[in-house]
Amino acid sequence: MAKRICAIGNADCVYRFGGDEFVVVALGLSPRHEERFARLLIQAVTRPIHINGFAVEVGASVGYDRWEQGREPLEDAAHRADLAMYEAKSRGPNQHMAFEASMQDKVAKRATLESKLRIAIQKKAIRPFYQPLVDLKSGTVCGFEALARWTDEEGVAIPPPVFIGIAEETGMITELFEDLLAQACQDALAWDDHVMLSFNVSPVQMEDKLLASRIFKVLSANGLPPRRLEIEITENALIQDPAVAAIILDELHDAGVQIALDDFGTGYSSLAQLARYRFDKIKIDKSFIATCRDDERQEKIIRAMLGLGRSLNILTTAEGIEEHRQLGHLLQxxxxxxxxYLFGKAMPAEETRSFIFNRDEVLAGG
Structure with missing residues (x-):
């Protein structure tokens, strides 16, 4: 990588910033040529590298800003370029961005949110809410999926992708996960014995070799049998370190924990994952359900997924059912x-028992 970057810029002005980051000081560029230079860097870095007969591809994100040489230290300009680089990275692979003042504000807001999150985890202010899972044949509640919810001290609801993403980046995800799982286990003890607790594991956690041990410890401390826990894992979580993922899933399975493959059909290699790992359930992503009645191709894909589940003796869950016609079609x-949402939105723990009771009453009446 360094040789390729040096070939584009002056070798005396290319520095390794740390890890996989490089700083290039390019002199005498006009604003128009700055963007062209950024594109050339991305093209140079992303060319496949051939190692022992295999082609390895590397992505690149570039951020840049003008250095007021003589008026400020180089570190200040490098910091601004770094902020722009992370903004480019957040917009997808192989992007480039020039620094904008709003990026500094964004970093400040994120730092404030990170501090608030740390305090919220310590105070156990992030709570699990529960969305019902319904057996389509009987109509009864067969489980609840735990979903993290956080409302800060100002009464602002922080979106889960925002605070979970920060927790993953800062290493707080393990403490948050264990705390939420402990709360959820205690709540699940109030449900009937056949009602499952479904809990999500992030891709970052699937790189933790101690994950299964952490889960067993929480289950034991709170008295929830492993057979009543279902762990949901996305396909993308399995590609980071397949060997470690296989060990974790085998340990969980051997203890009686159920494993669900979440967002099935949206990842890199759905069928390959089914062949490599043992799953008890596949969850068909809501994007397929939303258009299945109006899109013949989508319906055929859903039929194929359901057929695959039956042939492999794996249960199937349809996510995102919002209309009665969708429900009727999936039953067929x-x-x-x-x-x-047709069955129910995520609710606090104290509402789950009454939800089950009311649904059973409706079914009994008719």
Whole structure:
């Protein structure tokens, strides 16, 4: 990488910033040529590298800003370029961005949110809410998926992707995960014995070789049998370190924990994951459910997924059911479990028992 970057810029002005980051000082560029230079850097870095007969591809994100040479230290300009680089990175692979003042404000807001998150975890202010999972054949509640919810001290609801992303980046995800799982286990003890607790694991956690041990410790401390826990894992979580993922899933399975493959059909290699790992359930992503009635191709894909589940003796859950016609169609196709606003939104723990009771009453009446 260094040789390629030096070939584009002056070798005396290329520095390794740390890890996989480099700083290039390019002199005498006009604003128009700055953007062209950024594109050339990306093209140079992203060319495949051939190692022992294999082509290895590397991505690149570039941020840049003008250095007021003689008026400020180089470190200040490098810091601004670094902020722009992270903004480019957040917009997808192989992007470039020039620094804007708003990026500094964004970093300040994120630092404030990170501090608030740390305090919220310490105070256990982040709570699990529960969305029902319904057996489509009987209509009864067969489980709840735990979903993290956080409302800060000012009464502002922080979106889960925002605070979970920060927790993953800062290493707070393990403490947050264990705390939420402990709360959820205690709540699940109030449900009937056949009602499962479904809990999500992030891709970052699947790189933790102690993950299974952490889960067993929480289950034991709170008295929830492993057979009542279902762990949901996205396909993308399995590609970071497949060997470690296989060990974790085997340990969980051997203890009786159920494993669900979440957002099935949206990852890199759905069928390959089913062949390599043992799953008890596949969850069909809501993007397929939303258009299945109006899009013949989507319906055929759903039929194929359900057929695959039956042939492998794996239960199927349809996510994002919002309309009665979707429910009726999925029943005809033989889907096992349903989840979505049609059945109920995520609710606090104290509402789950009454939700189960009311649904049973409706079913009994008719």
């Amino acid at each position: 196709l033989g889907c096992d479990v349903g989840q979505g």
